[in-house]
Amino acid sequence: MHRTAPAGARAAFARAWAAQGRVRRRQWLVAAALLLVLVAAAAWLGEVDLVLLWDRLPRFGSYFGRMVPDLAWATLGEDLAHWYWKGWRWLAALWQTVLIAIYATIFGAVLAFGASFLAARNLTPAPWVGMVARRVLEVARTVPELVFAVLFVYAFGIGPLAGVLAIGLHTFGALGKLFGDAAENADPEPLRGLRATGAGWVQTMLYGATPQLAPDYLSYGLLRLEINVRAASILGFVGAGGIGQELYGAIKNFDHTDISAIALMLIGTVMLIDALCAWARGRVIGQDGLRAL
Amino acid sequence: MLELRGLTRRFGDATAVDNLSLAVADGEMVAVLGRSGAGKSTLLNMINRLIDPSGGEILYGGRDIARLRGAELLAWRRQSAMIFQRFNLVGRLSVLTNVLTGRLNHPPRLPKLVGLFTDRERDIAIDALAALGMEDHALKRADQLSGGQQQRVAIARALVQEPRIMLADEPVASLDPVNAQAVMEALRRINRELGITVLCNLHSVPLAQAWCDRAIALSAGRLVYDGPVAGLDEPTLLGIYGSAAALSEAH
Ligand SMILES: Nc1ncnc2c1ncn2[C@@H]1O[C@H](COP(=O)(O)OP(=O)(O)O)[C@@H](O)[C@H]1O
Ligand SMILES: [Mg+2]
Numbered sequence: 001m002h003r004t005a006p007a008g009a010r011a012a013f014a015r016a017w018a019a020q021g022r023v024r025r026r027q028w029l030v031a032a033a034l035l036l037v038l039v040a041a042a043a044w045l046g047e048v049d050l051v052l053l054w055d056r057l058p059r060f061g062s063y064f065g066r067m068v069p070d071l072a073w074a075t076l077g078e079d080l081a082h083w084y085w086k087g088w089r090w091l092a093a094l095w096q097t098v099l100i101a102i103y104a105t106i107f108g109a110v111l112a113f114g115a116s117f118l119a120a121r122n123l124t125p126a127p128w129v130g131m132v133a134r135r136v137l138e139v140a141r142t143v144p145e146l147v148f149a150v151l152f153v154y155a156f157g158i159g160p161l162a163g164v165l166a167i168g169l170h171t172f173g174a175l176g177k178l179f180g181d182a183a184e185n186a187d188p189e190p191l192r193g194l195r196a197t198g199a200g201w202v203q204t205m206l207y208g209a210t211p212q213l214a215p216d217y218l219s220y221g222l223l224r225l226e227i228n229v230r231a232a233s234i235l236g237f238v239g240a241g242g243i244g245q246e247l248y249g250a251i252k253n254f255d256h257t258d259i260s261a262i263a264l265m266l267i268g269t270v271m272l273i274d275a276l277c278a279w280a281r282g283r284v285i286g287q288d289g290l291r292a293l
Numbered sequence: 294m295l296e297l298r299g300l301t302r303r304f305g306d307a308t309a310v311d312n313l314s315l316a317v318a319d320g321e322m323v324a325v326l327g328r329s330g331a332g333k334s335t336l337l338n339m340i341n342r343l344i345d346p347s348g349g350e351i352l353y354g355g356r357d358i359a360r361l362r363g364a365e366l367l368a369w370r371r372q373s374a375m376i377f378q379r380f381n382l383v384g385r386l387s388v389l390t391n392v393l394t395g396r397l398n399h400p401p402r403l404p405k406l407v408g409l410f411t412d413r414e415r416d417i418a419i420d421a422l423a424a425l426g427m428e429d430h431a432l433k434r435a436d437q438l439s440g441g442q443q444q445r446v447a448i449a450r451a452l453v454q455e456p457r458i459m460l461a462d463e464p465v466a467s468l469d470p471v472n473a474q475a476v477m478e479a480l481r482r483i484n485r486e487l488g489i490t491v492l493c494n495l496h497s498v499p500l501a502q503a504w505c506d507r508a509i510a511l512s513a514g515r516l517v518y519d520g521p522v523a524g525l526d527e528p529t530l531l532g533i534y535g536s537a538a539a540l541s542e543a544h
Pocket of ligand 2: 330333334335463
């Protein structure tokens with residue numbers, strides 16, 4: 001079966017193709033120029049001073065120098081014990097930090113799970129519901145954890161609860177956005193299959209969308225847990241519990257070796273959690289044997 | 294009886310189904326024929342209400358299906374089961390769970406939201422799978438089955454809905470001839486033994502003649518044939534498919 005194309009079809013296509021190319025090139029140029037202007041403006045507004053940065057760099061170095069503890073080979077055990085003189089206390093605070101991160105991730109992920117179906121354009125029960133859900137998520141993720149933490153410390157007092165709520169709320173916004181984007185790629189055919197049976201919206205989401213999306217959601221959730229451990233270690237600075245409170249105390253009191261002791265513990269913990277999460281995510285993505293229901 | 298009166302669906306300027314009127318008695322098995330783009334899928338989707346009509350009426354049991362909303366609409370969908378060309382199972386769920394989703398709109402509904410079905414419903418699902426020779430695969434994941442097996446699971450899901458009508462949209466177009474025969478045979482058996490009305494979009498005239506009593510044909514959304522499959526002679530088919538080339542694809 002070979003049909004000759006109508007005369008002029010190729011010429012017409014070539015014209016459309018060229019016109020599209022012109023539009024694309026113009027869009028690129030405008031975007032590049034805009035970016036350049038924005039970078040320049042940001043440097044000016046932010047008072048970025050490269051000379052000052054260069055001059056003061058040595059100060060930075062000497063601060064680090066003071067954080068190095070006195071360690072001698074002959075008295076290593078003693079010196080280490082001296083360095084980590086609050087070791088158990090810091091370990092407990094670190095554990096609290098990890099717990100804050102875990103609770104906050106669960107809290108945020110559960111809310112984000114529900115919100116993602118409302119926010120995804122292909123799944124939302126009504127366009128206006130999707131709009132509202134996306135705006136709510138935007139607000140939740142635009143406000144930094146630290147700001148939420150200050151508010152919650154003020155409302156609920158100093159302690160880990162404020163940290164959980166602050167990180168959880170930010171996680172809700174961040175994960176809701178990621179979940180929602182993943183959900184927009186859901187295969188619509190199984191969903192049609194379910195709707196045709198008379199399944200309602202909630203049922204269609206649970207039985208049609210969730211099984212498809214579970215691996216993505218789990219993977220994003222684990223990634224967020226990594227991020228949240230780091231976030232939780234900082235929130236103590238504003239009184240929201242965990243190791244950050246200890247670190248803040250050390251910095252405030254110029255206990256330089258305490259700072260390095262805590263920082264090392266923190267770095268070790270974050271690396272450990274990162275490795276664990278990366279391993280778990282690899283398993284989730286790699287193995288397709290996961291059963292959602 | 295299912296009765297369509299002036300049923301119409303427009304997409305922008307295009308009219309997919311154009312002022313269609315016909316009646317289907319309970320227990321009939323009707324083939325829906327026509328070229329690709331003739332409006333067959335749109336028609337079946339409108340009857341199940343996955344697509345809303347732009348105009349006209351869909352009457353069943355004295356009610357206008359086209360006007361149903363909310364819980365009544367969901368109840369109607371349960372009664373008018375759909376079978377799809379691409380099966381439309383949830384690949385990551387087990388065969389059994391896929392079949393059980395056909396019961397989501399049967400009470401009790403709340404426990405099902407957390408995956409709890411009653412023993413009786415599991416029995417119903419296994420019976421449906423057994424009727425299609427699929428009971429041994431109940432605990433496998435749906436996406437591990439062949440196309441023919443998946444379509445039989447989809448029919449089992451439709452069966453447990455306890456429907457009055459089955460709407461099959463090109464149910465065998467993705468299947469090899471052997472599986473196609475098995476699926477058509479299953480639909481025919483469901484029609485005969487349970488008295489369920491079957492409307493079946495088909496791309497192949499011989500399949501229609503082998504398995505259905507009556508055929509209707511659409512062309513550009515309009516009804517161009519309605520009669521026994523025996524009446525589909527060469528001139529009539531040329532009229533339906535427009536050209537000998539298009540017709541040869543339907544053989
Ligand atoms: N969602 C849609 N949006 C726009 N046009 C559509 C849509 N669905 C179907 N159509 C158009 O309606 C006509 C009938 O389509 P369809 O019912 O799928 O035909 P068939 O199933 O007979 O091949 C076609 O011209 C198709 O392009
Ligand atoms: Mg079709």
